[in-house]
């Protein structure tokens with residue numbers, strides 16, 4: 230049976246992040262939804278989920294999530310190597326970097342270390358804004374719109390990785406960068422946050438096809454998709470308006 | 476405090492002159508004099524002599540209500556206070572009231588300054604004014620463009636709080652817990668009564684985690700958002716016993732009782748909304764900590780003005796219209812209003828959602844993340860017969876409502892707010908709930924009048 234695993238929704242629910250799970254629940258009638266409580270063994274340790282979601286969280290929760298996931302890191306990485314679809318949005322994907330330096334506190338926390346990148350967090354350097362870009366880390370490219378809001382910048386050997394997004398307008402993974410996030414096998418990390426999937430329904434469909442599971446096609450799901458696409462079309466035209474500030 | 480210098484005097488005098496000039500022009504002097512003073516003397520707040528007692532009020536919701544109430548009660552007891560009731564709660568507004576209170580040598584006239592202080596701006600105010608008391612009402616999700624997340628805001632307020640300040644904080648809010656912990660004298664307040672029945676929880680629940688072990692906290696009683704009685708099921712952590720506990724609420728007698736050690740202070744219940752019950756408990760704690768007697772506090776609550784309500788209700792020709800001022804982009808404010816609509820036990824409700832940020836319509840593309848922090852699921856209640864969603868973001872809200880399980884045939888989608896005037900369903904409904912925000916309050920009022928007129932015409936036929 231197809232399973233959507235919501236990894237630590239108690240932490241990763243900032244900025245409307247629950248929207249992704251909510252949208253997929255409506256899009257995927259019949260799929261099982263598993264929620265991992267913090268402090269308990271995640272579902273993926275003993276089972277094979279079809280798709281794992283992890284969303285924006287506070288900086289304290291980033292640290293906690295790293296600590297809680299460390300004992301299961303090998304299993305999680307093995308799943309990723311084997312092609313399990315994982316989407317980590319907002320600052321959630323930063324926990325997969327080598328480490329997070331909290332500049333205001335003068336300390337560094339070791340990350341899960343999947344990605345050869347470093348994260349730097351500075352509470353006095355908050356940045357947020359819109360992003361309009363094209364996905365490059367996928368078999369098909371598509372326009373994606375969204376928002377980012379964070380205290381962090383991700384730096385490192387970008388060239389060795391496939392970024393997820395080429396930003397046409399708006400910031401990338403750090404202030405100088407025009408690319409954001411990463412695609413590694415079927416692991417997708419991006420600073421775009423909140424309801425990324427309902428806001429970009431075609432990216433959601435692409436992600437779902439990667440799971441290899443059968444996707445429900447009913448009158449309701451068709452209508453849901455049509456409304457999501459229409460909302461996306463309208464927002465995209467607003468994002469593309471000349472003179473729009475990013 | 477830095478020494479006062481020539482630049483300070485220049486800022487003080489020109490600031491005072493500008494207040495005088497604005498008064499001649501019959502204009503509000505809430506912002507400009509402070510702006511001028513800070514321009515001339517950027518460290519004005521570090522130099523101005525501080526009133527004997529400074530109380531700052533901060534938090535996401537209830538700052539204005541609570542500080543106005545505190546102001547009323549202090550004045551009712553003969554205290555002369557300086558209060559930014561009509562000014563802004565930022566450094567400019569605070570500078571403006573302090574310079575107004577100062578004489579020509581900068582010395583404060585009133586001994587008490589009561590300052591509603593914006594959470595983010597607290598870092599530019601509190602380190603210099605060193606409040607004797609800081610009240611933290613709550614730390615809730617707010618517009619994230621400005622406020623990021625409550626944990627960050629709590630961090631800012633904590634950083635801004637000098638060690639000599641007594642921190643009075645909401646013990647039912649796990650996000651307030653860290654402010655002044657380990658450094659300050661702290662007093663907490665909490666509601667220790669059964670569920671007040673004010674709030675109907677939806678499906679979205681914030682899920683804070685234990686500050687010690689990271690396990691999800693468990694609520695024995697969740698009042699709203701993440702506010703309530705909580706503990707950690709894994710390590711047993713729970714908040715310390717409250718210093719001020721609301722132990723009795725009598726809606727019929729219109730009284731509430733706050734217990735503090737041996738003391739039991741029973742006061743007049745001005746209003747019984749849950750938010751206000753918290754505001755009143757906090758106010759009692761602050762007044763008691765300031766040294767007011769039980770009798771003085773009681774007198775204050777008896778004489779305080781009615782707290783303005785965000786809900787206005789009208790009955791016209793056998794129909795009911797409710798006007799709900801709803802702060803768009805602020806999930807907790809929205810959820811409180813959504814919950815209000817859902818729990819009204821009347822049939823055939825029509826809900827009109829007009830939550831549009833006019834500024835964003837003109838200059839930006841409104842961020843819709845907050846729709847997914849809001850409990851649109853509450854609108855799937857069968858008592859809600861129909862919904863009108865109007866404005867630039869109506870298509871996004873249609874999607875959100877469909878995800879929430881509201882059948883599409885129950886929803887009318889209108890691209891502009893003005894189109895609501897022509898929606899026929901509006902003039903047939905028995906119970907109408909207009910949810911509008913500050914940007915649409917003019918239109919909302921016009922709509923209410925139009926509906927009332929039509930209903931009266933209909934009633935005459």
Ligand SMILES: [Zn+2]
Pocket residue numbers: 685686687688689690707708709710711712
């Ligand atoms: Zn614990």
